Amino acid sequence: MATVETAETAVAEDGGVRRRDFINIAAVSFAGAGAVATVFPLVNQMNPSADVLALASIEVDISAIETGQSIKTSWRKQPIFIRNLTAEEIAEANAVNVSELRDPQTLAERTTAGKENWLITLGVCTHLGCVPLGAAQGEIKGEFGGYFCPCHGSHYDTAARIRKGPAPTNLEVPLHEFLSDTVVKIG
Amino acid sequence: MVRIIGILIGLFFSGWLLVSFGMGAKEYITNPPVETAEHAFHKEAKDVSFTSDGPLGKFDRQQLQRGFQVYKEVCAACHSLRLVAFRNLEEIGYNEDEVKAIAANWPIQTPDVDPATGEMSTRASVAADKLPKPFANDVAAGAANNNAIPPDLSLITKAREGGAPYIYSLLTGYQAPPADLPKANQPGPGLHYNPYFANLNLAMAPPLAAADMVSYSDGTKASIDQMAKDVSAFLIWSAEPKLEERHQAGWAVLAFLLIATILAYLSYRTIWADVKAEKKKKSAEA
Amino acid sequence: MSFPWAKQYTPTTEFGQWMDKQLPLPRFVYNSVGAGYPAPRNLNYMWNFGSMAGLFLVVQIVTGIILAMHYAANATIAFDSVEHIMRDVNSGWMIRYAHANGASFFFIAIYLHIGRGLFYGSYKAPREMLWLLGVVIYLLAMATAFMGYVLPWGQMSFWGAKVITGLFEAIPFIGKPIQELLLGGFAPDNAALNRFFSLHYLLPFVIVGVVIMHIWALHIPGSNNPTGVDVKGPQDTVPFHPYYTAKDGWTIGLALIFFTILMFFLPNALGHADNYIPANPLSTPAHIVPEWYFWPWYAILRAFTFDFLFIPAKLLGVLAMFSAILVWFFLPWLDKSPVRSGSFRPKFKIFFVILVIDVLILGYCGGAPAEEPFVMISQLAAAYYFAHFLIILPLLSRLEKPEPLPTSITESVTGKPLTTAS
Numbered sequence: 001m002a003t004v005e006t007a008e009t010a011v012a013e014d015g016g017v018r019r020r021d022f023i024n025i026a027a028v029s030f031a032g033a034g035a036v037a038t039v040f041p042l043v044n045q046m047n048p049s050a051d052v053l054a055l056a057s058i059e060v061d062i063s064a065i066e067t068g069q070s071i072k073t074s075w076r077k078q079p080i081f082i083r084n085l086t087a088e089e090i091a092e093a094n095a096v097n098v099s100e101l102r103d104p105q106t107l108a109e110r111t112t113a114g115k116e117n118w119l120i121t122l123g124v125c126t127h128l129g130c131v132p133l134g135a136a137q138g139e140i141k142g143e144f145g146g147y148f149c150p151c152h153g154s155h156y157d158t159a160a161r162i163r164k165g166p167a168p169t170n171l172e173v174p175l176h177e178f179l180s181d182t183v184v185k186i187g
Numbered sequence: 188m189v190r191i192i193g194i195l196i197g198l199f200f201s202g203w204l205l206v207s208f209g210m211g212a213k214e215y216i217t218n219p220p221v222e223t224a225e226h227a228f229h230k231e232a233k234d235v236s237f238t239s240d241g242p243l244g245k246f247d248r249q250q251l252q253r254g255f256q257v258y259k260e261v262c263a264a265c266h267s268l269r270l271v272a273f274r275n276l277e278e279i280g281y282n283e284d285e286v287k288a289i290a291a292n293w294p295i296q297t298p299d300v301d302p303a304t305g306e307m308s309t310r311a312s313v314a315a316d317k318l319p320k321p322f323a324n325d326v327a328a329g330a331a332n333n334n335a336i337p338p339d340l341s342l343i344t345k346a347r348e349g350g351a352p353y354i355y356s357l358l359t360g361y362q363a364p365p366a367d368l369p370k371a372n373q374p375g376p377g378l379h380y381n382p383y384f385a386n387l388n389l390a391m392a393p394p395l396a397a398a399d400m401v402s403y404s405d406g407t408k409a410s411i412d413q414m415a416k417d418v419s420a421f422l423i424w425s426a427e428p429k430l431e432e433r434h435q436a437g438w439a440v441l442a443f444l445l446i447a448t449i450l451a452y453l454s455y456r457t458i459w460a461d462v463k464a465e466k467k468k469k470s471a472e473a
Numbered sequence: 474m475s476f477p478w479a480k481q482y483t484p485t486t487e488f489g490q491w492m493d494k495q496l497p498l499p500r501f502v503y504n505s506v507g508a509g510y511p512a513p514r515n516l517n518y519m520w521n522f523g524s525m526a527g528l529f530l531v532v533q534i535v536t537g538i539i540l541a542m543h544y545a546a547n548a549t550i551a552f553d554s555v556e557h558i559m560r561d562v563n564s565g566w567m568i569r570y571a572h573a574n575g576a577s578f579f580f581i582a583i584y585l586h587i588g589r590g591l592f593y594g595s596y597k598a599p600r601e602m603l604w605l606l607g608v609v610i611y612l613l614a615m616a617t618a619f620m621g622y623v624l625p626w627g628q629m630s631f632w633g634a635k636v637i638t639g640l641f642e643a644i645p646f647i648g649k650p651i652q653e654l655l656l657g658g659f660a661p662d663n664a665a666l667n668r669f670f671s672l673h674y675l676l677p678f679v680i681v682g683v684v685i686m687h688i689w690a691l692h693i694p695g696s697n698n699p700t701g702v703d704v705k706g707p708q709d710t711v712p713f714h715p716y717y718t719a720k721d722g723w724t725i726g727l728a729l730i731f732f733t734i735l736m737f738f739l740p741n742a743l744g745h746a747d748n749y750i751p752a753n754p755l756s757t758p759a760h761i762v763p764e765w766y767f768w769p770w771y772a773i774l775r776a777f778t779f780d781f782l783f784i785p786a787k788l789l790g791v792l793a794m795f796s797a798i799l800v801w802f803f804l805p806w807l808d809k810s811p812v813r814s815g816s817f818r819p820k821f822k823i824f825f826v827i828l829v830i831d832v833l834i835l836g837y838c839g840g841a842p843a844e845e846p847f848v849m850i851s852q853l854a855a856a857y858y859f860a861h862f863l864i865i866l867p868l869l870s871r872l873e874k875p876e877p878l879p880t881s882i883t884e885s886v887t888g889k890p891l892t893t894a895s
Binding site: 189190193194196197198200201202203204205206207208210211212215220242270275338341342345346347348385426428429432433434436437438440441444445447448451452454455458459462465466 | 864
């Protein structure tokens with residue numbers, strides 16, 4: 001009987017933390033810390049892998065897009081709309097009172113200086129991620145002549161800004177850079 | 188009952204094994220196996236060391252770049268390196284622009300679909316591409332190489348017993364067949380004698396035939412031995428690019444585990460102290 | 474069930490009491506591997522390998538689930554998807570090497586665990602069911618490991634699958650149809666790879682289920698101990714926690730140190746170079762061998778070189794190989810010696826040592842090329858293996874005179890006879 005009890009009673013009698021307790025606590029904490037550290041690589045493996053990250057930027061030839069036309073391309077497995085705006089569309093976008101917008105931004109803020117006719121946006125509705133219509137020929141462009149998301153009826157204008165419908169923000173403009181007059185690098 | 192059946196089965200298996208042993212032994216004695224020429228003339232890989240050897244091993248990036256140059260200028264004409272991407276070359280010390288240039292100027296282009304016509308076509312490679320293969324497929328590779336398909340080199344140092352020293356030995360091991368080599372083992376047409384190769388005769392002609400086949404930009408003298416060593420080191424990297432990370436992580440984990448285990452052992456000792464003390468006391472009494 | 478003196482679980486916090494009423498999971502754990510399980514006080518370090526096997530089962534399941542997130546079970550891309558894990562996935566190389574070497578450590582633990590059971594008579598009454606469940610776990614682990622080895626779709630994977638499914642071909646009449654059924658074709662291909670992946674994912678969870686039954690069956694009679702003498706009273710036991718949790722804890726640390734050394738510094742030492750060559754149905758590797766933990770059985774398979782009457786040697790080899798493991802199912806009834814522990818069986822002890830050496834020799838021969846003299850040596854070694862279990866053990870229990878047993882565990886520990894029953 002004595003065998004079983006000694007360890008327990010000794011601890012119970014002594015209120016403070018003694019050397020033996022300290023060692024036990026240290027050992028358990030160490031094991032716990034090890035277990036937590038192990039979790040990191042086990043979770044981190046779910047992050048994008050090196051080959052996925054390597055595709056993070058693409059170069060697109062835009063020489064074939066005529067004024068008023070637009071193309072869909074894919075970047076990081078997401079649709080990208082590249083639109084060559086007409087002069088009227090630019091004027092229309094600039095005529096809007098920015099302060100009245102849900103997500104106030106001017107067309108200039110959304111395009112590269114000197115290349116305001118090139119509107120490059122993600123083709124992903126900021127509401128729930130559908131692909132809006134309006135990029136391909138013959139598709140509905142919505143009430144504001146830009147893009148229209150058929151899922152829940154979000155209307156975007158010619159600067160791809162949200163004007164009507166449930167989407168909270170404008171279509172996202174990805175980081176892009178004109179390498180030359182005809183080649184744009186996205187990402 | 189179980190035991191009787193068991194003994195009978197046991198007698199059968201053991202008995203028949205002993206009989207088989209007897210018959211095999213008789214055959215072995217009366218008709219001893221002769222050593223094959225492949226066995227007699229085969230040589231084990233040379234003893235050569237690399238900076239990546241051992242638990243502290245690290246790559247010599249300068250050497251890896253030299254090895255890559257040898258691969259690019261000598262091996263790549265026939266051997267693919269299909270698991271390595273151009274972007275991986277940043278790991279051996281090239282910067283982003285150098286990698287882009289290497290990819291764009293690679294002599295073989297990356298197969299792709301022509302975006303305008305949809306026809307199969309090729310384009311210049313980008314950093315994200317894997318190194319393009321010199322032959323479209325094994326049939327093409329065989330047809331161009333006298334039916335001997337040049338193996339892919341990405342994993343070669345892990346895919347051969349003997350690893351990198353074997354590759355090095357093979358590259359430097361070509362020699363004239365010894366005079367006493369049996370006729371059946373003499374290199375036939377298109378074959379080359381190399382005692383480090385398992386069946387002694389290799390379809391690959393000596394790839395590093397002369398010194399200075401490549402000219403190293405870092406001024407290292409490109410002797411055959413140096414080129415063979417460099418390309419072997421490069422192929423260690425291509426087979427195990429995470430080797431350095433692995434060694435580093437290993438030491439960190441080991442250090443942690445050592446401390447944790449010592450603590451756990453001390454904890455075990457304190458917990459058992461009472462039981463052990465009681466045991467000692469009782470033993471003394473007895 | 475447990476010994477009457479086992480500590481009772483008494484929840485101290487209010488939440489503990491509420492939990493105990495609604496779902497007494499803490500009580501269950503307390504009674505299984507906590508202070509509520511009294512274990513013999515004299516267990517030696519051979520009793521630590523059960524928990525080690527459990528640890529590596531968990532390592533395998535965790536790393537395996539992660540690998541399955543990146544692996545593609547399709548014959549055209551399986552090999553490349555493994556290399557994708559090794560090269561591109563964050564820490565992928567670490568997880569894959571942990572999985573590949575974790576299998577070896579699981580088998581190291583399980584073999585030492587079985588060896589301990591064999592020497593200390595842990596298979597004898599009242600623990601037959603415990604032993605039988607253990608053999609089932611071993612068989613399931615073999616199947617899991619075999620199918621796992623096929624998944625990287627290298628040369629050894631392919632030819633291993635071909636050779637092992639080829640064993641079924643040895644069965645008369647229905648062999649060929651069975652082989653085609655297993656493979657879903659005439660040679661290993663997509664169909665086989667996919668079903669092996671599915672089963673390789675499933676079986677570890679079946680193993681977990683059988684392990685739970687194994688532990689359940691352990692708790693009914695309680696643990697065996699190095700003397701083999703039954704627990705007589707409270708003085709013979711200590712609570713599992715903290716005594717054996719602490720002991721298991723520090724040896725798990727030790728095991729992980731060896732695991733780390735292998736996994737980070739020699740990750741391919743136990744593997745085979747040929748498995749880094751993509752599967753090629755048109756070219757067989759010069760020397761097909763399974764993973765090291767199958768070598769003894771592989772040696773027995775190859776030891777049969779001559780037909781017996783109308784039974785072809787191949788079928789004999791297959792029968793013998795399966796019998797070599799299935800014989801363990803009958804072990805409790807083959808060895809009827811009333812003494813459990815080999816420590817008190819002078820002759821058994823000698824034969825046990827011979828068996829261990831014999832299995833090591835079989836293992837060496839199984840990993841060696843199928844040439845003489847290895848075949849002859851494995852014939853002798855296999856003959857002893859069957860003789861040991863099927864002839865020597867049944868006869869030994871009649872012929873051997875065991876040494877006197879200690880009257881109790883406490884006496885064996887302190888050397889002092891029990892005076893009072895307190």
